[in-house]
Amino acid sequence: MRNKDKIIGLQKARVDKNVKILDRFFDEYSDCFSWNRPLGGSVCFPRSLISQSTFEFCEKLVKEAEIMLLPSRMFMFGDNHVRVGYGRENFPEVLQRFADYLDRRFR
Numbered sequence: 475m476r477n478k479d480k481i482i483g484l485q486k487a488r489v490d491k492n493v494k495i496l497d498r499f500f501d502e503y504s505d506c507f508s509w510n511r512p513l514g515g516s517v518c519f520p521r522s523l524i525s526q527s528t529f530e531f532c533e534k535l536v537k538e539a540e541i542m543l544l545p546s547r548m549f550m551f552g553d554n555h556v557r558v559g560y561g562r563e564n565f566p567e568v569l570q571r572f573a574d575y576l577d578r579r580f581r
Contacts, residue, residue: 485561489516492560499569506576516561519546521554524580528556539575541568 493511500509500520509520522528528545536542546555562568 485516488563488565489561492516492562492565495566495569496558496560499573503573503576506580517557517559519551519555519557522556527553529553532556534579535572535575538579539571541572541575 496509496518497511500507506524507520507522509518512518522531524531529547532543532545544557545553546557547553549557560569
């Protein structure tokens, strides 16, 4: 507990950096997703604009790209959104793999 301020500060800086990366990603992939920038936290639920159920999309994504997103129906939130966590240190690399996957499959 003595280091909580340092730990929280480091995590907040990471999340702030990653959400800026997401801003650019969702601008680039506005044909695939729309999103409302979260006010806090390290999770968002962008709306999928891909003509495929998000459940099927997420299943294929984990098998083909080894990236796990969760379909919104897992949270009783319909089938149009995916849950994206962006609090990890390696988030930029994973997001690039996701972009590569989208480019191969949907562009």
